Every structure is written in C-alpha cells, then in structure tokens.
Amino acid sequence: MAVRSEALAPSWREGRVTGWLTTVDHKRIGILYIVTSFFFFFAAGVMALLMRLQLAQAGNDIITRNDYNQLFTIHGTAMIFLFVVPILAGFGNYLVPLMIGARDMAFPRLNAMSYWLFLLGGLVILGSFLVDGGAASSGWTAYTPLSTEEFSPGTGQDLWILGLHLTSLSSLAGAINFLVTIHNMRTAGMTWMRIPLFVWAMEAFSVLLLLVLPTISAAVTLLLLDRQAGTSFFTGENGAVLWQHMFWFFGHPEVYIMVLPAMGILSEVIPVFSRKPIFGYKAVAFSTIGIAFASMLVWAHHMFTVGMPDALQAWFMITSFSVAVPTAIKIFNWLATLWRGHLWFRAPLLFCLGFIGLFTMGGLSGVMLAVFPVDYQTHDTYYVVAHFHYVLFGGSVFGIFAGIYFWFPKMTGRMYDERLGVAHFWLMFIGFNAAFLPQHMLGLMGMQRRIYTYDREGLFEWYNLVSSLGALLMGIAILVFIWNMTKSWRSGTRVGNDPWGADTLEWYATSPPAPHNFDRVPYVSSSRPLRDLRERLRERGA
C-alpha cells in the first residue's frame, strides 16, 4: 500500500498544512466543508445575537438601522448558503463514498474545487461588510426593485451576487459529483433498495440543486446586468413580481435541499439507537423523492399578497399541502421505528427526537401559512420567522448536530464527551423554544419582519425579551458544543470501528478510515450490511 500511495501523492503534499490544502480525499474535503461552514454558522449566529440584543427592548438604540438591515441580510444568506447547504454537502462528501463502499467521490479534483469555490464565496459575502457602504441590506431575498442600483447603490449588493454565484457553482459541481458517484460507484450488491437512506437524501438533494440552482444563478445574473449594464429585467413593468417568481422557484426547493439530508441523518440515527430497522424503508425513500418533486410546485405560496388571481392562490395552497403528506409519512415512520425499540438516549438520538418534536411544529405552522387567506395576516410577520426557524433550526440544524455527534467517532477515531453533548442538547432545546415560540404570538400581535425597532410595550416587549434571552441560551449551548468538540478531538477516548453497533458500511472502515477507505468491502445483501455481518459472526461463534 505504501508504495502505491507514494505514487499517488508527492511527499510535499503530506505536510500537516499542505496535506489539507492540496487534498482531494473526500473525507478530508468533507471535514473541511464541515469545519468551514461551522465557522460561518458561528459568524451568522453572532449576527443573530446582535439583532436580538437590539430587539430585546422597545426603542433600543444599540445597532444602527443601516447596520441592522445588513445584519439580517447576511445572517439569512450565510445561514443558508454558507452553513446549512455546505455542511450537508460536507456530510455527503464524507459519508456517501463510505456508505456505498466506494474508494472516493467520482471526481476528486472537482470535489476539491467545489470546496474552494465555497470558501471563496463565503469570504466574499462576509468580507462585504468591509466595503464602502457596507454589506447588502435588501434581505436574503433581495427583492427587486429594492436591490437594484437605484435603491441599493453600494458595492455590497454586487458582492452578494458574486458570493451567490461562487457558492452556486460550488453546489452545482458538488451535485453532479454526488449523482455520478451514487449512480456508478456502488459496491457489489448495493442495489437502489439497499443504499442507506442518507444516500437517498443526497440523491434528492443533488437532483434538486441541479434543477433549481440555474434559476437563481440566472436571476442574480440578470440583477447584476440591471445594476451594472443598465438593463431593466426587474425594473420595468412586472419586473418586481418576475424576480419573486424566479427567486422562489429556487428558494422554496432550497428549503428541502436543506431539510432532506437532515431527514436522511435521522433515518440513519434513529434505527441504530432504537435497535430496530427503519420502519418502512421504501416509504421513507419514496417520500424523499415525493417531497423533492412536490417542493418544485409550491413556490408562489411565498407570494400570496402580490395580487395573484384566487385560482392561482388556491393551486399553490393545494400543492403546498401536497408536501405535507410525504413529510407526515416520514414523521410517522420515525415514530414507528421508535415504537418497541430499546431507546439509547445518547446525544445523537436526543437531537433526532428534538427534530421530530420541533419540525412537527414547523410543519403544522407551514400548513397554516399555506392557507392563503390566513397568510394575508401572517405573511411577512414574525409568525413566518418563527415558522421557518422551527423548520430550519428545529429541523435541519438539530439533524446536523445529531449527525455531528453520531459520526464524530468515525471522523476522529475518538468519542465526544457525552455529558457535554447532553448539556448542549438541553440548553439548545430550551433556548430554541424560548427564542422562537413567542415569535408566533408576536406575529399575530402585528410584529412585521425585518424591523430594527418597535415602540409597543407590555406583553409585546416581554415576548421580545424572552426571545432574546432564548437566543442567548442558544449561544451558550454553541459554546458548550465547541468546547466539547475541541476537547474531544484532542483527547477523547479512542474508539473502534463501530462504537454504536450501527448498520451501514462506513462503520466497517477503521475510525478514522484509511485514505483508501476499505481494504475489502463485504458483499451487500440488505440495507444493513454491518448487522448482517454481526449476525454471521455470531452464528459462526455459536
């Protein structure tokens, strides 16, 4: 082996730093993705804390109105484009080849390029705070004509467009890479009905990215032309609504791009910690595809107040409902997987249970928002802010933390500190609900989104204060998490290949896996090859 790896990589690439900078190994790229996007998560989280500081009391004057508008614009942009999507791509990079028994991704160099484009895009977006006039301040949705040259003259908006182009390019290349890998590099016996459900999720993730990213790339390109070349795609008649159609045709599937892989993580973790197979593998796999398909039909439910005909509003309400069905199927299948299991309450399972509880809330408030007459009142209020944080934080981010704790031993060869992990969960769970539950009420009481100040006192102000304190608690939870990770990565207890008694192939490799992943891959005869292997060993021993 040593001779071959020497031929593959010259020795100067093996330095502690250069090894990481020049790597084309999917596992290292995966870790780079995860660590980098976590830094962006931290930055965007600090922005959220600053906003909650400003909103903690009526009439606060801590953050200026210009700064506030930049903060919420970059907070949203960074959380979506620089944290949730790339960290899931990081999991995909690390796990997909291992889970299907492959040596690496199909295109390792393209894979490295995806990561470096993502990093560059992230630096452009965050760096835009430093330019004259500051970062973009027209919201992550960049509605026209507000985001056009006339109303947003600064360089910040142009850098925002450039940053989106870079991250979109990164995601497109990544999506192609995932699809080619999943379709062509599955090991012997790994049929479509045997691939891990996380791989199904990455398949749907990649297909959705390929289908909708071109739309946002086109939209921001046209916006750039409007701003810099004097065209009027979005400034003329109907231009404002055209932007919203193009943006949300991408923007709504983007939600599922961020949720489906997190759901895939749940479908891996829950069976392991219940000591049961997933209930209804096919239903979970097909509901993944069902959600992906339906998610492309619902975009204009973000636009019920732009003056669409009732028939069109009714159509988009019904299509939105149609996403709720496969989503409900998943929730029920996870509950049925828990049923009669031997639930092992380690941090990964806690975060999965948190996901189920919180995502249910976000899903149901989503049904309420899809009812277009109700949306006339709740649209663009804190009710919507609460809703999508229950979906994307209570859902995706809890799923991401479940994944980090679950695969930490595989990636580092060491176990994390369980007590800190449990503390992280409870701080986060309580802080999250304190932060976002009152925002439903605030929305109904008339608090519109994206305001840097308000003058109402009494209950209105109290809810805002509770929300800010909850955000602070979440910040503390993240510090506990960082402490846990840094400490455990250096000095956690060493673990073997399979500390959880898990079912899928990545646990057959060493922890951390060798650069070439596997010496041999066992023949796969079910969706749980490792459990099959344990059974065979037990039979042989008996």
Place this chain on the structure above:
Amino acid sequence: MGRTIVAIAAAAVALALAALPIVLALVSPGGLGGLAPPDQASPSGQAINELYWFVFGICAVVFVAVETALILFILRFRRRPTTPADAEGPQIHGNTRLEIIWTVVPSVILAVIAVVVLVRTPAVHATGGDRSDELVVRVEGHQFYWRYVYPDGQISLDTLVLPVDRPVKLELVSYDVNHSWWVHELTGKQDAIPGQVNELLLRPTVEGTYEGDCAEFCGVLHAVMPTTVEVVSREEYASRIEQLSGQDQAGDAQLALGRESWERTCAKCHGAAGEGDLGPPIARNGTLVDADALTALLNEGLDTPGVEGYMPPVGRGWPAFQVEALIEYVRSNEDLAPPEQDGGSG
C-alpha cells in the same frame, strides 16, 4: 439508572418550559396573549379569523397527537438498566396497511381544509353592504410614508380617514420599491408593487383608530413607516375630507398639506427642523423653494458620491400643487425658509 431519572426530569422541565408560554397565553386577558389573532373590524377580517381558528384547531389536534406519541414512546421504550447492551427491538420492517392509513388520513384532512378554504374564499374578499356606494381610495407606498388620494383628489399622508359601514376599495400602487399595506385589526395585508395596481376590498364596521405598518421590507426606514386608519361616521368623514387640500385650494388647507408633506416625507430623514439625521441638514437650503429643482429632486432622488446612503425619489407621483404646498409651507416656516429669496416671507 440515575441518568434515566435525570433525563426524565429534564424532559418534564423542558416540556413545562415549552408549555409555559401557551399556558400564560391562555390565562392572560385580551387576544389570549397573542395566541389569538386580534378581533377584526371588517367582515373580510372576520372571515380570515374564522379560517384561522378552523385550521388552528385541526393543527392543534395533530400537534398534540404527534407530540404525545413521541413523549409516550420516549418514556415507554427507553433502554432500561437491565437491558443487555446488544439487545434488539423486534425487527419489524414495516406494515403496508398501517402506512397506507397514515398516508390517506393526512391527505383527507388536508383535502377537507382545502375545500373549506375554497368555499370560504369569497367571504374573505366580500365587503358586504352596497357596492354601488363603494369608496375608491388610491394608496401609494413610498419610501417611507403612505400617500392617500381620495376620489376628488384630496391628499392625506400616513393617516387614512374612512367612513364606517361603507364598502371601500383601496387601489395599491408604488412608485419606488415594494411595500405592503397592513392594518392588522382591519383585514389582511396587500402589497403595493411598482408597475401594477393591487386591490384590497374592505368595509370597516367599527368606528375607531387602527394602527398599521408597512409589512414588506422596503429599505432603511421600513420599521418606522406606520399608518393610521381613522374609521369615523359618514358625517364626520365628509367634514374631514372637506378640510383636506386638493387641486384648487389655497390658504390654510394648502399650508396644512405643505406641513404634512414636510413632516411625513422630508422630516423623517432630515429632522423635524431640517437639522439633519439620516440625511444631511437641509434647513434654509435654496432647493426647498425652487419649484423646478425641488420637483426634479423629488422625482429622481439623489445619490451623492462619498455620502453614505442615498436619497430615494420620495415625491414621485406628486401633482404640482403638492410641491407648491410644500414650498408655501417652507416659506412660512422661519426655521426652514432660506434667507432673502424672492417672495420669501420668513
């Protein structure tokens, strides 16, 4: 074992904490602490509220059912200290009949919601009352104020006066960016979008003063772009409109429109006495009384290189008499009027 107890206790604490706002909301007076949408002073607003409660009721039942199952399973199926480490649960791979049931049941529930919503949609857009008596008011969203134009051309800024019990059609337009007109105790919101006219129908049924906001992010002062709707008796409406300035009026009515234009438009960025705030100081600036220069500025805005921010085209769509009214007001105001201009009275 201690761990399990700790976990259960922690779960109970967390649930109690999560439930606390709901309990608080239920016992606190008035709007159920925000859990209930506020009472509506129009039939369409009430129709929206009825739909809210209908869908909320169904979602609440589903929510309680799912969360109860989750908590029961967590308590009932937790791994006991006596459970061997390699013990497995029953290896159930699925149950087709069960899965069909939990696919069909949500579909049916959602179909029922959809049917009810579609049946009730006409009520959401209905005003009731005599439509031939309809009052049409043009609502312009501007950075960062609302401009109302009544049928005979009278103008008011930020404050809209409506007669009680008369059907109203608001025609929403914008000359700059997207805005959204939202008076949440009257009815739902509707966007004001450049290049199109959106309609919002309502019939206010209760006299009173209603506070509203811009709901669509529209720029730096989006948070402080309030509006007030005063619903008054028909007689009072007539006399209030009488006082507002339109095309042919001069004197006090003209000065009042000028003052309103200054306070609602210029002063929001340049300060009440033009001393400068978000925008630079403009008190005693000659442009304020130069009709041509002022009209150009109000229509085009200004992006001065090197100065942070920009001036939006705040007066796009103003008729000439509103610009004149503003100039007259500036001339009449000692703090604002530029010195020794021809015809200057300050």
